[in-house]
């Protein structure tokens with residue numbers, strides 16, 4: 005039994021999901037003639053109460069497209085210091101859009117309306133880059149699966165409106181936030197100009213993200229996606245995996261969250277653990293007491309067939325997911341408890 009807790013991206017499509025994909029009706033999506041892709045885009049847009057959606061091969065491409073749509077070269081965007089759009093998209097912000105990032109020192113990957121307000125460059129001071137976009141992440145990745153309060157998001161929206169800034173949500177794990185905080189997706193749809201959502205993380209589909217926005221924005225997104233090489237043909241087979249996930253797997257996220265909390269509770273009791281960050285969803289970040297090495301610890305777990313990751317700054321990360329089953333969980337708890 006190999007247990008991979010490195011990321012929620014490691015899941016493989018279940019037999020039922022593959023069966024659903026196998027039976028998908030497909031067409032050429034470059035001509036917008038794939039009924040399954042069209043259905044997915046409409047369904048996801050409806051969930052968030054937004055006008056339109058566009059299917060992407062990756063979350064990175066969906067985020068990068070949004071940034072391109074909301075900025076001009078030379079502009080600046082505001083994000084948290086841990087933001088995926090800054091750290092893990094290979095410099096795409098500057099490569100694709102010619103934009104710089106103003107990174108804020110947020111709380112577990114979340115930035116506040118006040119922080120944003122004080123980071124906006126004076127648009128009349130032509131020496132500075134023009135601030136034109138705010139990118140938020142929910143849940144946060146390196147921030148440890150933290151979720152924004154709707155109230156704070158409302159305040160951030162007000163700051164953006166008052167300063168003529170667009171607001172994008174990197175919602176790779178928005179499903180986890182919706183479940184954990186019992187939030188209404190339509191509230192997110194009202195606040196954000198664009199939202200990218202992912203199907204190949206907690207929801208367990210093999211491939212795919214959807215970018216949401218108003219009709220005009222998504223029409224422009226079609227050209228950017230084409231430029232980036234993301235226009236696909238019979239992608240309905242992939243969209244079917246996402247549709248299956250939307251229908252069946254959202255409710256299973258509560259199990260991932262419960263298991264992450266239970267692992268955190270085991271770690272908190274251990275003398276070799278220095279700190280455990282709060283667990284709100286499926287990501288658990290912790291540090292070891294100073295005398296222990298992260299690499300040696302990871303290697304020790306590996307010998308027990310358990311993989312976890314080192315994410316820098318002495319932090320270790322565990323991510324629970326659909327393919328992390330109860331038998332595995334029982335085993336991991338036993339191993340950690342004995343260490």
Ligand SMILES: *Cc1c(COP(=O)(O)O)cnc(C)c1O
Pocket residue numbers: 061062063064065067088089141143144145174176177202213
């Ligand atoms: C995984 C992830 C993405 C997108 O990643 P892809 O691997 O390109 O699909 C974007 N934002 C966050 C926060 C993520 O965790």
